[in-house]
Amino acid sequence: xxxxxxxxxxxxxxxxxxxxxxxxxxxxxxxxxxxxxxxxxxxxxxxxxxxxxxxxxxxxxxxxxxxxxxxxxxxxxxxxxxxxxxxxxxxxxxxxxxxxxxxxxxxxxxxxxxxxxxxxxxxxxxxxxxxxxxxxxxxxxxxxxxxxxxxxxxxxxxxxxxxxxxxxxxxxxxxxxxxxxxxxxxxxxxxxxxxxxxxxxxxxxxxxxxxxxxxxxxxxxxxxxxxxxxxxxxxxxxxxxxxxxxxxxxxxxxxxxxxxx
Amino acid sequence: xxxxxxxxxxxxxxxxxxxxxxxxxxxxxxxxxxxxxxxxxxxxxxxxxxxxxxxxxxxxxxxxxxxxxxxxxxxxxxxxxxxxxxxxxxxxxxxxxxxxxxxxxxxxxxxxxxxxxxxxxxxxxxxxxxxxxxxxxxxxxxxxxxxxxxxxxxxxxxxxxxxxxxxxxxxxxxxxxxxxxxxxxxxxxxxxx
Numbered sequence: 100x101x102x103x104x105x106x107x108x109x110x111x112x113x114x115x116x117x118x119x120x121x122x123x124x125x126x127x128x129x130x131x132x133x134x135x136x137x138x139x140x141x142x143x144x145x146x147x148x149x150x151x152x153x154x155x156x157x158x159x160x161x162x163x164x165x166x167x168x169x170x171x172x173x174x175x176x177x178x179x180x181x182x183x184x185x186x187x188x189x190x191x192x193x194x195x196x197x198x199x200x201x202x203x204x205x206x207x208x209x210x211x212x213x214x215x216x217x218x219x220x221x222x223x224x225x226x227x228x229x230x231x232x233x234x235x236x237x238x239x240x241x242x243x244x245x246x247x248x249x250x251x252x253x254x255x256x257x258x259x260x261x262x263x264x265x266x267x268x269x270x271x272x273x274x275x276x277x278x279x280x281x282x283x284x285x286x287x288x289x290x291x292x293x294x295x296x297x298x299x300x301x302x303x304x305x306x307x308x309x310x311x312x313x314x315x316x317x318x319x320x321x322x323x324x325x326x327x328x329x330x331x332x333x334x335x336x337x338x339x340x341x342x343x344x345x346x347x348x349x350x351x352x353x354x355x356x357x358x359x360x
Numbered sequence: 361x362x363x364x365x366x367x368x369x370x371x372x373x374x375x376x377x378x379x380x381x382x383x384x385x386x387x388x389x390x391x392x393x394x395x396x397x398x399x400x401x402x403x404x405x406x407x408x409x410x411x412x413x414x415x416x417x418x419x420x421x422x423x424x425x426x427x428x429x430x431x432x433x434x435x436x437x438x439x440x441x442x443x444x445x446x447x448x449x450x451x452x453x454x455x456x457x458x459x460x461x462x463x464x465x466x467x468x469x470x471x472x473x474x475x476x477x478x479x480x481x482x483x484x485x486x487x488x489x490x491x492x493x494x495x496x497x498x499x500x501x502x503x504x505x506x507x508x509x510x511x512x513x514x515x516x517x518x519x520x521x522x523x524x525x526x527x528x529x530x531x532x533x534x535x536x537x538x539x540x541x542x543x544x545x546x547x548x549x550x551x552x553x
Contacts (some may be wrong), residue, residue, distance in 0.1 A: 107454070113527040114488040114510070121491055121507075128504065129511030141544050145519035145551060147528045183546055190548070 115149075130162045137163050137182060155179060197314075204311040213306035218297045222290060229286035236279045243272055303309050365392055366400040367415075374400075378461055385497040386416040405496055410489045417502050419478060424472050425465065426501055427553045439465050464509035476501075480509025484525060487513065 126143075129135035140163070143154040159180035164171075168185045175181040245264040365382040367375045382401075383389040389445035391401050403411065439462060480487060487509045514522065523530060532540065544550060 115526040134511040
């Protein structure tokens with residue numbers, strides 16, 4: 100519907116002089132094709148009274164609702180207010196999600212640290228056990244050599260001493276020595292295992308601490324971060340109505356999930 | 361190839377173009393229909409600089425489907441694939457509705473859209489004139505793209521920049537300003553006063 104009173108000259112007229120109908124058209128097509136976002140409408144609203152009136156048009160906000168929040172209420176007496184509500188809701192969800200992520204990351208760091216402590220204790224315990232076994236072995240060796248010496252050496256003084264040692268030893272020596280040698284082996288193996296696990300857990304702790312640090316460092320990402328690109332525009336000009344923005348779900352690190360179970 | 365139409369701009373320059381090009385404008389089309397003796401159409405409200413830009417657009421769109429046309433409705437004559445192969449193709453194929461999935465049509469339209477988007481990546485002043493011309497001459501596709509161009513120019517600016525772009529006064533009172541800031545505090549990155 101052409102407006103006949105417009106003169107088209109190469110003069111210095113400002114675009115603001117265009118009649119409301121054309122402005123409405125610009126805003127309508129702009130939002131339809133996702134060239135204009137909610138931020139742009141708000142910026143327009145804050146620029147001047149006339150633009151404030153034009154950008155408050157409910158149909159525009161209905162369009163934005165359909166694009167940005169496709170599943171949900173479609174009809175509302177005040178689409179702009181509804182948009183604001185949905186927006187705040189999404190934001191609150193994102194904040195809560197972020198907090199949950201943080202707590203999860205923190206707990207993983209705590210669990211790792213605890214595991215490391217337990218491993219240390221186990222190592223100490225096992226080390227003690229090893230020491231005891233080695234000590235006992237040494238004693239038994241002494242008793243064995245003592246009993247051999249007993250059969251070889253005659254002098255009473257020496258004999259007396261050896262006899263003392265042999266008498267002190269109540270356990271059948273050979274089998275005990277065998278058992279102890281095995282115990283020493285087992286202890287050494289355990290210690291090696293614990294050390295290995297300790298190193299692995301230390302690495303895990305490092306990873307978890309890194310994950311936590313990155314969460315703390317990166318500010319909350321905006322859901323509507325991306326500005327519409329040309330390719331998006333092409334899509335909008337096509338038949339299908341693409342839902343540009345995916346839902347606000349975040350992806351747990353699949354590996355993390357597997358690790359914790 | 362066909363009849364030509366003569367157009368005279370507001371500053372007296374004459375442009376001769378093919379019918380298919382000129383008839384992109386519904387106004388020119390209706391004027392040419394009723395005016396059978398005179399094939400010279402005056403356009404006092406459009407000056408030569410703008411008119412030549414408009415005609416550049418129309419020339420590009422002359423033998424293409426409109427951006428708005430659904431693919432299925434594109435007549436086969438406009439499909440690049442069927443160009444000149446009418447003899448080879450079966451008669452039923454060329455007369456039936458064009459396939460919605462015709463790859464050649466899809467590519468052609470997408471290429472055209474790309475060209476259009478580049479065409480309107482110009483300063484606001486030109487877009488302003490294109491808007492008015494498209495409105496006056498009733499050229500649907502140009503109107504659509506000029507509007508797109510305007511929307512693109514608006515996008516991503518804060519209120520101060522928008523005022524600068526369109527030469528606007530900040531006609532809010534200081535109290536109203538405060539109200540507005542509060543009203544829009546829910547934005548992720550609220551605009552500064």
